[in-house]
Amino acid sequence: MIREARPDDWAEIWQVFDAIVQDGETYAYPTDLTSEQAQRLWFEQPPARTVVLEEHGSILGTAKMGPNKPSYGAHIGTASFMVSDAARGQGVGRQLGEHVITWHREQGFRGIQFNAVVESNTAAVNLWSDLGFEIIGTVPGAFRSRRHGYVGLHVMFLDLT
Structure with a gap:
């Protein structure tokens, strides 16, 4: 079930958020963010929104858009996604991605x-491509991956017209 994120979800979201940031492979957030700082970054204010994918009372992933x-x-949207390590490969990112596209x-x-x-x-990259996004440019070496060194950052776009 995908639903609006609530402030009382933050403890579970923080576990996912912090693990992903500390891993150093997908987000350029500072690794020394406090929980409160991260919450301010992740929880969007209207007209934007933040959601969670919850299953059996556990948060498996989250997205902001x-x-x-x-x-x-403001006529072009954006989104960010995080999926718990335990839920990877189970279609959580796809469900969140489809939800984000529909919402936009x-x-x-x-x-x-x-x-x-x-x-x-x-x-x-494969998921977004599968959902119709195109790589419209790559900034070479713009991200310093812990495992791969300097790698590019793709700008990806989905036309909704």
């Missing part, structure tokens, strides 16, 4: 732009 830029750029369509966005998909994160 909304306008990529304010004002004259329903809200009248003209497209969705992912600003920084780490090129060595092949599971994400």
Whole structure:
């Protein structure tokens, strides 16, 4: 079940968030963020939103979505996703991705732009490609992966018109 994230979900979301950030493979968030700082970064304010995918009372993944830029750029959306280690490979990212695409369509966005998909994160690149996103550019060496060194960041886009 995908639903709006609530403040009382944060303890579980934080476990997922911190593990992913500490892993150093997919997000450029500082590794010394406190839980409170991370919560302010992850919980979006309207018109944006943050959701969780919950199964049997456990949060398996989370996504945040909304306008990529304010004002004259607000017609293009963006989103970020995190899936718990235990739930990887179970379709959680796909379900969240489909939800995000549907939400952006329903809200009248003209497209969705992912600003920084780490090129060595092949599971994400393959999923977004499978859902119709195209790589429209890659910034070479823009991400310092703990395991792969300097790798590119893809800008990926899905046209919703």
